[in-house]
Amino acid sequence: MKKNLGANIIRSIGVEEILTFMRNLREFLYQLHRLQQRGRTVEEYRQKIGLLMLRAGLREEPRKTIDRFKSGLNLEIRDRVELFPFNYFKDLDEIVQQCVRIEHRITKRTTSREDYLNTSYSKREFKREDYPSKSRYEGSQ
DSSP states (O other), rough: HHHHHHHHHHHHHHHHHHHHHHHHHHHHHHHHHOOOOOSSSSHHHHHHHHHHHHTTOOOOOOHHHHHHHHTTSOHHHHHHHTEEEEEEEEHHHHHHHHHHHHHHHHHHHEEEHHHHTTOOHHHHHHHHSSOOHHHHHHHHE
């Protein structure tokens, strides 16, 4: 009876549709496995990983999802998140919130550093003419 049921399902759906589904599933799992944050914000990266997991129909333990999320983060963020104890984050939302805070600090620090470097002055502006030159001091000795 069970063999006939499976065969009936395959006949009703169609072999081509099943093959297409399997190719799509394999592609989604491959994309999910290779996903990296790169130029995305943490929120955009979280949305992308959630979308791929939804499309692949993947349901896994929260710990595995957190590990998958951490493995694709940019190194500067990942290094800081890995300083937390192993079971510090209970679900994906908690780690995302912490990563957003870290990302904000990094971008704030980077922009302030860039602003500091962009406000450089030319040497002429710092040249002090009210002090006597070295040659005057040398002549008095």
